[in-house]
Amino acid sequence: MTTTDSMPTPTPASAPPEPVRSARALARARKRQSAARFWREYRRHKGGMWGLAGLILIALVALAAPQLVGADSESVTEASGGALESPSGEFPLGTDQFGRSVLALLVWGARVSLTVGLLAAFLCVAIGTVVGIVAGHFRGWYSTVLMRVTDWFLVMPTLVLAVALASVMDRSLWTIIIAIGVTTWPTTARLVRAQTLAVESRPYIERARALGGGHGHVMLRHVLPNVMPLVLAQTTLAISGAILSEATLAFLGLGDPTITSWGSMLQDARAAGAVSAGDWWYLAPPGIAIALVALAFTLCGRAIESVLNPKLGVAR
Amino acid sequence: MTADSTPALVQQADAATDGPPAGPSAARGPRARNTKAYLQYVAAKIAGAVVSLFAVLVTSFFLFRLIPSDPVKQMTGGRPVSAEQLESLRHQLGLDQPMWQQFTSYIGDALTGDFGASFAYHAPVMDKIVEKLPATLLLTGTAYVLYSLIGIWLGTRTAWRNGSAGDRFNTALALTLYSVPSFWLGLLLIIVFSVGVGPIPGMFPTGGMTSGDTSGFGYVIDVAHHMVLPVITLVAVGYAQTLLVMRSSLLDEMGSDYLTTARAKGLRDDVVRRKHAVPNAMLPTFTLMFVNLGHVVAGQILVETVFSWPGLGSLFYQGLSTPDLPLVQGLFFVFATAVILANTLADVLYPLLDPRVGR
Numbered sequence: 039m040t041t042t043d044s045m046p047t048p049t050p051a052s053a054p055p056e057p058v059r060s061a062r063a064l065a066r067a068r069k070r071q072s073a074a075r076f077w078r079e080y081r082r083h084k085g086g087m088w089g090l091a092g093l094i095l096i097a098l099v100a101l102a103a104p105q106l107v108g109a110d111s112e113s114v115t116e117a118s119g120g121a122l123e124s125p126s127g128e129f130p131l132g133t134d135q136f137g138r139s140v141l142a143l144l145v146w147g148a149r150v151s152l153t154v155g156l157l158a159a160f161l162c163v164a165i166g167t168v169v170g171i172v173a174g175h176f177r178g179w180y181s182t183v184l185m186r187v188t189d190w191f192l193v194m195p196t197l198v199l200a201v202a203l204a205s206v207m208d209r210s211l212w213t214i215i216i217a218i219g220v221t222t223w224p225t226t227a228r229l230v231r232a233q234t235l236a237v238e239s240r241p242y243i244e245r246a247r248a249l250g251g252g253h254g255h256v257m258l259r260h261v262l263p264n265v266m267p268l269v270l271a272q273t274t275l276a277i278s279g280a281i282l283s284e285a286t287l288a289f290l291g292l293g294d295p296t297i298t299s300w301g302s303m304l305q306d307a308r309a310a311g312a313v314s315a316g317d318w319w320y321l322a323p324p325g326i327a328i329a330l331v332a333l334a335f336t337l338c339g340r341a342i343e344s345v346l347n348p349k350l351g352v353a354r
Numbered sequence: 355m356t357a358d359s360t361p362a363l364v365q366q367a368d369a370a371t372d373g374p375p376a377g378p379s380a381a382r383g384p385r386a387r388n389t390k391a392y393l394q395y396v397a398a399k400i401a402g403a404v405v406s407l408f409a410v411l412v413t414s415f416f417l418f419r420l421i422p423s424d425p426v427k428q429m430t431g432g433r434p435v436s437a438e439q440l441e442s443l444r445h446q447l448g449l450d451q452p453m454w455q456q457f458t459s460y461i462g463d464a465l466t467g468d469f470g471a472s473f474a475y476h477a478p479v480m481d482k483i484v485e486k487l488p489a490t491l492l493l494t495g496t497a498y499v500l501y502s503l504i505g506i507w508l509g510t511r512t513a514w515r516n517g518s519a520g521d522r523f524n525t526a527l528a529l530t531l532y533s534v535p536s537f538w539l540g541l542l543l544i545i546v547f548s549v550g551v552g553p554i555p556g557m558f559p560t561g562g563m564t565s566g567d568t569s570g571f572g573y574v575i576d577v578a579h580h581m582v583l584p585v586i587t588l589v590a591v592g593y594a595q596t597l598l599v600m601r602s603s604l605l606d607e608m609g610s611d612y613l614t615t616a617r618a619k620g621l622r623d624d625v626v627r628r629k630h631a632v633p634n635a636m637l638p639t640f641t642l643m644f645v646n647l648g649h650v651v652a653g654q655i656l657v658e659t660v661f662s663w664p665g666l667g668s669l670f671y672q673g674l675s676t677p678d679l680p681l682v683q684g685l686f687f688v689f690a691t692a693v694i695l696a697n698t699l700a701d702v703l704y705p706l707l708d709p710r711v712g713r
Contacts, residue, residue: 085529189402189406193406193410193690193697194413194693195649195690198655198670198689198690199417202417202418205677206417278533282533285535286537289537289656290656301535304535304541307541313541314549316545316549318545321541322542325534325538325539325541328534328538329530329533329534330533332533333529333533336532
């Protein structure tokens with residue numbers, strides 16, 4: 039674990055001798071150093087670099103969607119092709135049942151899938167981190183109650199709970215984000231709690247308390263920075279899970295019917311009879327896109343994990 | 355993947371600390387003390403499971419009450435019904451009672467295994483679940499055994515030849531398949547092997563469990579034929595997790611001194627692996643297998659739906675789209691119960707396998 043403020047960082051030999059530096063400048067320099075150290079380690083993981091490259095590419099495509107395929111490509115009325123055409127020069131991935139280009143839909147769908155993936159993962163990790171730190175910091179009955187609640191969420195069948203939540207609320211993108219975030223946080227909470235317990239047993243926490251640091255100070259200034267690397271790895275892994283869950287919920291018809299996502303494309307394809315007609319060009323691309331993005335995030339997450347904990351032995 | 359497997363492991367670590375400490379009983383031998391401590395530990399775990407079960411029951415009541423739908427309207431299905439008839443139907447279903455009364459009677463009935471009658475099937479929910487359970491157990495059970503075995507086998511091989519071309523290929527393949535949405539893989543397999551693409555003829559049925567009135571041995575062959583594609587889908591998506599956990603726990607063991615000792619004794623490489631390394635590395639995989647076992651009953655809602663497999667997953671999907679409140683409630687409870695029971699079983703058995711835990 040890269041601890042930013044517990045380990046004494048050796049001053050690099052090349053640094054100019056500066057006898058007096060403010061505490062803030064010291065802290066900044068240490069943060070810079072540990073970030074550089076992290077990146078040096080991360081670069082050695084081939085899978086992680088592939089994942090990162092893939093993510094940058096997909097993010098660029100999603101951001102440039104209006105320029106790449108045109109803003110009106112989602113419109114049903116202004117579709118230019120025939121229904122369910124197979125791939126051709128004009129439509130490299132064929133068309134859907136409304137004559138829209140599958141490639142254009144795929145590019146637009148990237149925005150939705152990435153947005154939902156990122157926001158749902160953020161929600162999941164935020165809840166997990168708060169619950170984990172609080173449950174690890176405080177002793178006594180409320181810690182017990184929090185962990186009971188966590189355990190209870192852990193045994194609930196995640197998909198079933200998410201499906202139930204999504205069918206209870208309005209059909210919108212936020213519903214999907216909340217349904218995924220609210221059902222997947224217990225994993226993070228348990229990991230963060232374990233890490234919090236480890237951090238709080240260190241002497242410098244006792245020192246901070248002795249100097250009059252309150253609960254808030256200890257949790258925010260000492261525990262949080264030390265669980266952040268773990269949280270980062272968890273977030274990356276949670277994103278790929280969230281993208282898969284989004285596809286699942288949209289495929290079950292619980293998503294916003296007016297928004298094109300990769301999951302809703304698959305649902306449309308199935309509803310249009312693409313399966314029995316053998317229209318592989320309509321079905322294959324969204325699934326491949328989901329798999330590639332999920333794989334890219336997983337590769338990054340595993341690389342981060344193994345930088346933080348070299349014992350994991352992830353293939354380089 | 356690691357993200358999913360860690361909670362179970364963390365849980366195990368917690369189990370060790372949660373367990374009651376062995377009390378000072380100098381009069382009895384260490385063995386008796388251990389047995390007593392273990393029984394206390396088991397009792398605590400079972401008590402925890404009972405609490406969880408009750409919490410699940412309460413959740414299932416409130417969660418599905420929130421679905422904005424009028425069951426009576428659903429049942430009458432737009433047919434012209436008089437207000438009196440609606441009222442009597444409401445009374446019959448107990449929907450005219452106050453919430454807390456509905457709640458107490460729901461809990462009371464559920465404790466005797468009665469989840470009411472399904473709106474869509476007009477039959478007791480439990481009968482419906484019991485009727486569909488064997489199909490789910492057959493499909494997901496077969497897939498479970500296969501992907502656990504494949505995952506353990508490949509995980510052992512890749513870790514033992516860590517860094518080789520085979521290791522890199524298998525790990526990459528597993529990670530890729532793990533990122534694939536299961537229902538999409540199912541649809542693709544249907545297109546390629548049931549409908550047929552290009553030169554590939556459609557050689558497997560598109561869905562269901564049987565294709566006609568066969569009996570005896572022909573029936574068994576028919577069901578097996580229908581199972582091929584869904585089982586391939588489940589195994590392809592499922593084995594990665596076991597592989598990765600097995601691989602990383604074996605890699606953890608591989609630096610250990612006892613393996614060097616075993617080699618120094620002159621044992622052959624595969625004996626060192628089979629008799630010394632693998633049994634120790636099995637422990638985290640064992641936990642994961644129990645977590646997965648709970649999900650065998652919950653089935654695979656999407657894979658079952660895609661292949662029209664007549665199991666609990668399809669039933670749940672139908673119940674949600676109707677919506678059939680009692681059916682969904684009952685299924686939710688059964689799914690969660692299976693997970694709780696499997697986890698409790700893992701907690702109870704784990705100290706017997708790993709003496710460091712729970713004593």
